[in-house]
Amino acid sequence: MAGNARRPGLSVTSRALALLGAFDSTHPTLTLSELARRADLPLATAHRHVGELVAWGALVRATTGHYEVGQRIWELGLLAPLPSGLRQIAAPFLQDVYKATSVTVHFAVREDVKALYLDRISGNDAIPVVSRVGGRLPLHSTGVGKVLLAYAPDDVQVRVLGGLTRMTRYSITDPEVLEEQLRAVRREGYAYTQEEMSLGACSLAVPVRNGCGEVVAALGLIVASLDAERTRLVAALEVAANGIRRSIGARSFSQ
Amino acid sequence: MAGNARRPGLSVTSRALALLGAFDSTHPTLTLSELARRADLPLATAHRHVGELVAWGALVRATTGHYEVGQRIWELGLLAPLPSGLRQIAAPFLQDVYKATSVTVHFAVREDVKALYLDRISGNDAIPVVSRVGGRLPLHSTGVGKVLLAYAPDDVQVRVLGGLTRMTRYSITDPEVLEEQLRAVRREGYAYTQEEMSLGACSLAVPVRNGCGEVVAALGLIVASLDAERTRLVAALEVAANGIRRSIGARSFSQ
Numbered sequence: 001m002a003g004n005a006r007r008p009g010l011s012v013t014s015r016a017l018a019l020l021g022a023f024d025s026t027h028p029t030l031t032l033s034e035l036a037r038r039a040d041l042p043l044a045t046a047h048r049h050v051g052e053l054v055a056w057g058a059l060v061r062a063t064t065g066h067y068e069v070g071q072r073i074w075e076l077g078l079l080a081p082l083p084s085g086l087r088q089i090a091a092p093f094l095q096d097v098y099k100a101t102s103v104t105v106h107f108a109v110r111e112d113v114k115a116l117y118l119d120r121i122s123g124n125d126a127i128p129v130v131s132r133v134g135g136r137l138p139l140h141s142t143g144v145g146k147v148l149l150a151y152a153p154d155d156v157q158v159r160v161l162g163g164l165t166r167m168t169r170y171s172i173t174d175p176e177v178l179e180e181q182l183r184a185v186r187r188e189g190y191a192y193t194q195e196e197m198s199l200g201a202c203s204l205a206v207p208v209r210n211g212c213g214e215v216v217a218a219l220g221l222i223v224a225s226l227d228a229e230r231t232r233l234v235a236a237l238e239v240a241a242n243g244i245r246r247s248i249g250a251r252s253f254s255q
Numbered sequence: 256m257a258g259n260a261r262r263p264g265l266s267v268t269s270r271a272l273a274l275l276g277a278f279d280s281t282h283p284t285l286t287l288s289e290l291a292r293r294a295d296l297p298l299a300t301a302h303r304h305v306g307e308l309v310a311w312g313a314l315v316r317a318t319t320g321h322y323e324v325g326q327r328i329w330e331l332g333l334l335a336p337l338p339s340g341l342r343q344i345a346a347p348f349l350q351d352v353y354k355a356t357s358v359t360v361h362f363a364v365r366e367d368v369k370a371l372y373l374d375r376i377s378g379n380d381a382i383p384v385v386s387r388v389g390g391r392l393p394l395h396s397t398g399v400g401k402v403l404l405a406y407a408p409d410d411v412q413v414r415v416l417g418g419l420t421r422m423t424r425y426s427i428t429d430p431e432v433l434e435e436q437l438r439a440v441r442r443e444g445y446a447y448t449q450e451e452m453s454l455g456a457c458s459l460a461v462p463v464r465n466g467c468g469e470v471v472a473a474l475g476l477i478v479a480s481l482d483a484e485r486t487r488l489v490a491a492l493e494v495a496a497n498g499i500r501r502s503i504g505a506r507s508f509s510q
Contacts (some may be wrong), residue, residue: 012267013307020331028334056276058361062336069334076275077332078389079283079324081317092379099354099378123354124347124498134333201468243379 029066056160087118089247093240100236104222109149141167143203144218146191151215170195190234206237212249284321342373344502348495359477397420398458399473401446405437406470425450442478445489461492479505
């Protein structure tokens with residue numbers, strides 16, 4: 001079996017996983033040969049494993065002949081404890097914020113040096129944003145990201161501050177300016193951005209803590225400007241963050 | 256390799272998938288020995304494959320020593336086209352309905368003889384319901400289910416009508432009564448339930464059609480009673496369903 005594999009050291013399980021891992025948000029559909037290439041497997045090997053993955057429901061073959069991730073993986077993913085547990089607890093509170101504010105609401109956790117968006121609520125009249133549930137955005141240019149960065153371990157802060165990418169012309173790329181903002185986040189209890197990720201979109205965000213007081217997530221919203229409404233919007237976020245904290249209680253979500 | 260497996264005919268890929276398939280909504284966390292038993296694999300075989308699944312991120316080992324579905328599967332599942340494509344299109348319209356009505360909103364598709372809940376919006380003040388995103392409920396006892404059943408192929412209707420389970424004392428278990436209701440759904444354009452799935456919860460639902468006019472999903476909401484508000488609530492659902500239909504446009508979602 002190893003004889004026909006380009007990566008003979010790779011186990012069969014790993015080959016199947018390599019095929020699943022060939023899909024990402026920029027490659028949601030793949031032909032068999034694209035799949036084989038991205039998984040670094042010979043076509044015949046890929047074909048055999050893909051057949052089993054389709055039979056199980058991990059992949060589906062679309063009418064175009066392309067392969068896509070199957071619904072069974074979606075269902076299985078809903079059992080993942082961090083995203084789905086924390087997200088389920090937070091979901092009704094996000095709804096409350098949306099009902100009170102009618103603007104896009106974000107819920108994110110830190111994953112290394114990125115903000116991972118666990119949930120987003122957005123109506124048809126929302127300002128267009130670049131976030132995507134399951135997607136990642138930089139910590140320094142998003143409201144939820146600045147909150148998560150302000151409470152991240154030192155080594156994470158050092159790495160992020162060492163490479164501040166310009167996302168728009170308003171992104172903060174000076175580490176000293178950002179450090180001052182992170183101190184303000186810890187002092188004031190909320191973060192803001194002004195068109196630092198997308199032009200036309202500003203954000204406000206607050207920390208979400210667990211029962212032990214650790215910051216485990218961030219709750220934010222997107223507005224066209226930060227003018228008059230800031231106090232009211234931050235208050236709505238804080239009420240929701242406190243509600244989430246009480247619902248998390250002694251449960252063991254932590255970063 | 257086949258020598259130490261209880262199911263020697265099973266390929267290695269299938270063994271890895273059997274381990275993933277051991278998890279479901281009633282078994283979201285499993286010990287290694289539970290995993291091995293549910294996947295019908297010897298402990299040593301299970302241990303080896305589980306190690307690879309953990310290394311890839313498909314499973315995680317919790318501090319308790321139990322295994323859980325990993326975040327990477329959640330992320331991969333978000334790429335599945337039917338749930339995530341249709342759900343993403345529908346999501347802002349569900350928000351609009353929620354904002355207009357402040358009651359729990361459901362979005363479901365038919366999967367064989369069940370309603371599969373793709374999305375649910377629910378605030379903190381909602382009536383408790385048994386639905387779960389990714390979960391399935393009977394077609395005959397839910398509002399979205401009655402809509403999906405009314406437009407299902409004959410063979411599906413025959414199978415469902417042949418075995419009407421009593422979920423509460425108000426569930427419809429007489430096939431003739433249900434058939435009359437399904438005709439009313441097609442005539443009136445909406446379905447209702449009165450405590451047929453959960454006591455204290457009634458529902459209204461309308462069909463969601465694609466660009467070709469085929470019913471591809473159902474949009475519903477949960478209320479404490481069906482009295483005065485029915486016209487207003489059905490109108491809100493219909494506005495949203497029409498919006499989803501326009502957004503689906505010529506895309507190829509179908510049942």
